[in-house]
Every structure is written in structure tokens, then in C-alpha cells.
Amino acid sequence: MSICLLISKNGRHKPINLPHLQTVVLGRSPETTIKDKKCSREQVELKADCNKGYISVKQLGVNPTSVDSEVVGKGNQVEMRSGQQLHMVNELYPYTVCFKEDPSNSQSSVGTKRPCGPASEEREFHREPPGHKVPRKTEDSTQCKHGGSTSTNTRPESQTTEKTETLGYWSQGLKASMQDPKMQVYKDDRVVVIMDKYPKAHYHWLVLPWESIPSLKTLHRGHCDLLRHMNQVADRIVQQQCPDAGLLHFRQGYHAIPSMSHVHLHVISQDFDSPWLKNKKHWNSFTTDYFIESQEVIQMLEKDGKVTVKQGTNELLKLPLCCHVCGMALSTIPQLKEHLKSHPYGRL
DNA sequence: GTTCTAGAAC
DNA sequence: GTTCTAGAAC
Structure with a gap:
């Protein structure tokens, strides 16, 4: 069985575990370190499906939660996969989601199903290269060497990497x-x-x-x-x-x-x-x-x-x-x- | 982004 | 019957 982690892209806090098929509500709280009043205390409801490799994101708060640039909308629910970016509210407080093998449960892989969503999901899941599961700044330079004389990567490449996993x-x-x-x-x-x-x-x-x-x-x-x-x-x-x-x-x-x-x-x-x-x-x-x-x-x-x-x-x-x-x-x-x-x- | 193809539309 | 679209797969 995989575990699912919600990772604050700007490192506001350590990753939040989203247990398989368990509803987790996040918002303005010490856990997320978000103090912004625009963010409800119960801003989003998240439920990870570790087998299928996605989380359901439901916006509970009034102000917009978005997945990539798409606003979820109060009461609405969307799926978010590895590589997509969640903004908790108002395009702020970015998060990514990461599925990985539970290190405390490695032996259970014998007789335990791998992620078993549709074929494409399986491919995407396995395409994820080791070391890219948790975006880290130190990996920026390993991506995409540009031919120009001024190849200046001013932003983490993780977004690019993740997009690959989402879209192919x-x-x-x-x-x-x-x-x-x-x-x-x-x-x-x-x-x-x-x-x-x-x-x-x-x-x-x-x-x-x-x-x-x-x-x-x-x-x-x-x-x-x-x-x-x-x-x-x-x-x-x-x-x-x-x-x-x-x-x-x-x-x-x-x-x-x-x-x-x-x-x-x-x-x-x-x-x-x-x-x-x-x-x-x-x-x-x-x-x-x-x-x-x-x-x-x-x-x-x-x-x-x-x-x-x-x-x-x-x-x-x-x-x-x-x-x-x-x-x-x-x-x-x-x-x-x-x-x-x-x-x-x-x-x- | 394209390719492929089932089935809708004609 | 053929043309065309739309969605899945890549």
C-alpha cells in the first residue's frame, strides 16, 4: 500500500499525511501555519485514494481553492493527481501531492496490489522517477539544460517535472x-x-x-x-x-x-x-x-x-x-x- | 500536443 | 453506406 503526502511547496511545514480513503479537513490552523483570514478553518476536505493515485479535493470555504489554475468552487469536488498543484485559497499556499511506498510496510508488497487504477494512471505512477517524488530545490539543476548562454533557472523545476507526470x-x-x-x-x-x-x-x-x-x-x-x-x-x-x-x-x-x-x-x-x-x-x-x-x-x-x-x-x-x-x-x-x-x- | 477509433450524424 | 466528432491513449 502507498501512502499519500500533501507537501507545502514553499516549505511552510512538514508534509501532511493523508491516510487512504480517510477524510482530512485542512484550513487556517497551526498544522498548515496559515493565518490568512481569507482561508477558512475548514477550507478543504481531502480524501486520498492511494490505490488509484489521486486525492479528492472538496472546497468547503467561501474563498476559492484551486487545483492548477482551476477554481474548485464552494461545495464542488475535483480530483488531484501527483504533479498537480493545489492552492489552498486565493492562489496562495501551494501544495503538491505525493504518493509513495510506505517505508514502514515494505514487506507487505508481497501479495499486495500495486496502485491499480486505469492503465494510464499506472503508467504515470511508475514513470515518476525516484528522487522526484518530493520536489526539492537541490534538484533544480538536474532538469532541462538549455542551449542558450543565459540559462537561468530562477524557479524550482518541480512544477515542470510534475507536469510531465500529469500529462505525459x-x-x-x-x-x-x-x-x-x-x-x-x-x-x-x-x-x-x-x-x-x-x-x-x-x-x-x-x-x-x-x-x-x-x-x-x-x-x-x-x-x-x-x-x-x-x-x-x-x-x-x-x-x-x-x-x-x-x-x-x-x-x-x-x-x-x-x-x-x-x-x-x-x-x-x-x-x-x-x-x-x-x-x-x-x-x-x-x-x-x-x-x-x-x-x-x-x-x-x-x-x-x-x-x-x-x-x-x-x-x-x-x-x-x-x-x-x-x-x-x-x-x-x-x-x-x-x-x-x-x-x-x-x-x- | 497527436493518433486512433467507436459511434453519432448524415 | 460515408463523414465527422469526441474521447481515450500515448
């Missing part, structure tokens, strides 16, 4: 691509530009910082300059690489909840003429508010010091298909593609 190894693909000279279109001391491997339009580049920034939520005010630089580089790439840059409309922005780890700025022409654009998720990720303009991200950082993704953003991916230029509704992807031929430059 494929989610780390950009880290390899950005290092691959064959993919690189441009690089300087701060950023690299690569072609999107599966472009969703005639022109589709990704601008990535050498600095390891796992996601939008890792960004802080100090990144504003870097993001402005990414924008300038993107502008330059468009001018250099696109002969009809004057006619063709481009947008630069970030996916609110990207699948791939490592912050990347999409630079994409608005023709959306591509065999790789295949489904509703592809379309809506570039044509709804799921796509956050780069300028908007920078403004958020300047104003609030962080990037906030609105609740329900994931639902935008399920919206009906709608032309990004004229707003016409189309019922299928093939019909949409046919319609797009009437807007070859992505503008009216």
Missing part, C-alpha cells in the same frame, strides 16, 4: 524542439524561435524564452521585459520570413491553458490554411479568448504582477465553430475550411 512525456516536447538547430529560425541570448511542428496556418512560429518558465502562471512582473522582447522578435520574424506580411494578418498570443510545458508565444497568420488544423479544439484555441494576446499578458503582468486565466476558459474550446473574420457559424470543420477560402488574408 509528450508535453515536454518543446524543450527538445527549441534545442534542435533544425527547428530554430532565430535565436539570441534570451529567446529562440522555432516553427510549430504542426502549424495551424500558413505561418506559425513559436517564440520561447531560454529561461525555464513552465506556464503563464509562473510569470511575474520581472518577466515583462522578456515578454516585450519576445514580441519584438516575433514582429521581426514576420517581416523577415513572410513576403506578404503587409497583406496577411498575424496575431501573437498565448494559449490560456497550453498542453505543452514551457511558455511559448504563438505567432500565427490568420489564414488558418493548414492540414494540421483538424478539430474544434484547434480552431477555438486560436479564435476565442482561449488565445490571450501577448499585449494583454504583458498588461496583466504590469498591473497585477501575475497572469490570471478566467474560470471556465477550458469550456471555450467546445464553443460552436465560428469564422474569426466575419463571425459566420459553420457546423463542421470541412465547412469551416471551405468558408475560410473567402478570407485568404485572415481579414475583411
Whole structure:
């Protein structure tokens, strides 16, 4: 049998044991060292299933508890797995969850089932490399050696590592691509530009910082300059690489909840003429508010010091298909593609 | 992120 | 019958 530990990411206190299938209520208390009045004394109800490798998280308090960036909502319950991040309240007091073999019970493995959830969970569980189960700062440098001359890991890499375990190894693909000279279109001391491997339009580049920034939520005010630089580089790439840059409309922005780890700025022409654009998720990720303009991200950082993704953003991916230029509704992807031929430059 | 495929929609 | 989508698996 495994045991489950809830680990304070900023080391506020020692890990809290969550016994198998036992309800544990946490909140403002000496146990968590949280004194913030916004945090209820009974903020969350947690129940670990050590066999299946997840914990149920129920928000009891009024103020938002979140798992990754998604707010749970009072009375609601979500599952949280190894690698995901729980914020006790108001995006504060981060925790991760860790399942590991009970050291006091090692002999019981004979005749005792391993974690036995669905196949994918089993794989994810076993993929977790030893030593990464409890994120530690000393392990930062073992991750992802960047090719740039200024590879400055200013944040613990644990978030990146955990994301791998949640989403699979494929989610780390950009880290390899950005290092691959064959993919690189441009690089300087701060950023690299690569072609999107599966472009969703005639022109589709990704601008990535050498600095390891796992996601939008890792960004802080100090990144504003870097993001402005990414924008300038993107502008330059468009001018250099696109002969009809004057006619063709481009947008630069970030996916609110990207699948791939490592912050990347999409630079994409608005023709959306591509065999790789295949489904509703592809379309809506570039044509709804799921796509956050780069300028908007920078403004958020300047104003609030962080990037906030609105609740329900994931639902935008399920919206009906709608032309990004004229707003016409189309019922299928093939019909949409046919319609797009009437807007070859992505503008009216 | 993509691929694969069952089954819904036509 | 074919086309298309959506969800699981990776």
C-alpha cells in the first residue's frame, strides 16, 4: 500500500499525511501555519485514494481553492493527481501531492496490489522517477539544460517535472524542439524561435524564452521585459520570413491553458490554411479568448504582477465553430475550411 | 500536443 | 453506406 503526502511547496511545514480513503479537513490552523483570514478553518476536505493515485479535493470555504489554475468552487469536488498543484485559497499556499511506498510496510508488497487504477494512471505512477517524488530545490539543476548562454533557472523545476507526470512525456516536447538547430529560425541570448511542428496556418512560429518558465502562471512582473522582447522578435520574424506580411494578418498570443510545458508565444497568420488544423479544439484555441494576446499578458503582468486565466476558459474550446473574420457559424470543420477560402488574408 | 477509433450524424 | 466528432491513449 502507498501512502499519500500533501507537501507545502514553499516549505511552510512538514508534509501532511493523508491516510487512504480517510477524510482530512485542512484550513487556517497551526498544522498548515496559515493565518490568512481569507482561508477558512475548514477550507478543504481531502480524501486520498492511494490505490488509484489521486486525492479528492472538496472546497468547503467561501474563498476559492484551486487545483492548477482551476477554481474548485464552494461545495464542488475535483480530483488531484501527483504533479498537480493545489492552492489552498486565493492562489496562495501551494501544495503538491505525493504518493509513495510506505517505508514502514515494505514487506507487505508481497501479495499486495500495486496502485491499480486505469492503465494510464499506472503508467504515470511508475514513470515518476525516484528522487522526484518530493520536489526539492537541490534538484533544480538536474532538469532541462538549455542551449542558450543565459540559462537561468530562477524557479524550482518541480512544477515542470510534475507536469510531465500529469500529462505525459509528450508535453515536454518543446524543450527538445527549441534545442534542435533544425527547428530554430532565430535565436539570441534570451529567446529562440522555432516553427510549430504542426502549424495551424500558413505561418506559425513559436517564440520561447531560454529561461525555464513552465506556464503563464509562473510569470511575474520581472518577466515583462522578456515578454516585450519576445514580441519584438516575433514582429521581426514576420517581416523577415513572410513576403506578404503587409497583406496577411498575424496575431501573437498565448494559449490560456497550453498542453505543452514551457511558455511559448504563438505567432500565427490568420489564414488558418493548414492540414494540421483538424478539430474544434484547434480552431477555438486560436479564435476565442482561449488565445490571450501577448499585449494583454504583458498588461496583466504590469498591473497585477501575475497572469490570471478566467474560470471556465477550458469550456471555450467546445464553443460552436465560428469564422474569426466575419463571425459566420459553420457546423463542421470541412465547412469551416471551405468558408475560410473567402478570407485568404485572415481579414475583411 | 497527436493518433486512433467507436459511434453519432448524415 | 460515408463523414465527422469526441474521447481515450500515448
